[in-house]
Amino acid sequence: MFGRTILVLLLLWTQDSVKSLRVVELRVPTHEPEGGMALLGCQYDLQGDTLYNVKWYKDGHEFYRYVPKSDPPVSYFPMAGVNVDIGRSSITAVALVNLTQDSSGNYSCEVNGEAPNFATVIRHKHINIHLLPKSGPHIVGLKEQYHLDELVAANCSLPPSRPKAHLMWFVNDRPAPTSYVSDPWFRVSDERPDAVESILQISFFATPSDFVNGAIKLKCQATIAPLYQKKTESTHYIALPFTEANEITGEEKDIATSTTLKNSLISLLIPIFFLILM
Structure with missing residues (x-):
């Protein structure tokens, strides 16, 4: 009986x-x-x-092991997309360099205890590897000047990326009205079949409200969250001649001139009239 009690206590202590x-x-x-x-x-x-050892896995395959009692303590097992910098790695950290598309995946850290318990714990997280574009968004199709009611149309494109980018047009630093913007489209890269070029078109007829101080500023923003965000902007001017709201027409000028002459004549006749009466 006493022996069974000791065995149960040992099992509980082990757990x-x-x-x-x-x-x-x-x-x-x-x-x-x-x-x-x-x-x-x-x-x-x-x-x-x-501690007995620490192991690292990618998608269930071991690529790094640290055993404190071994000489050397580090073992490295190369695999596609996993390039370990041994000099910058340790018992608690692993440095991966020259990341590629194959580097994406599920990474696990496993910690193992010594005998007699042989305790083991493991945790994992996923890494996504993005292909960022070589340059920022590029705008084509715009002119330097526009007449009122003239069609303003342009394309904003971003070099190939993975995943595809989110493009957004701004007019005078405000998001472009939805009626100005078409649905985006994407083109698979010839050099990188895993990446796509993103393209977004803007198209509208210029109105006075689109111009601020005679100019309209168009901006295209590209975002690949959370690593990348760049903008390209350009300013375009309204074509002259342009009649401002405070300008008067030729007819209005004639009326104003006639009124001025009448007022001047009256101002001259009033003193003469008073002199006759005296």
């Missing part, structure tokens, strides 16, 4: 020990650009246990 080992924080970026680097961090709490 408590297994549960005590935990990963405190897993630092894995969710978005990174192609060609860049990513630093993966794994902070753990042994809770009195002894």
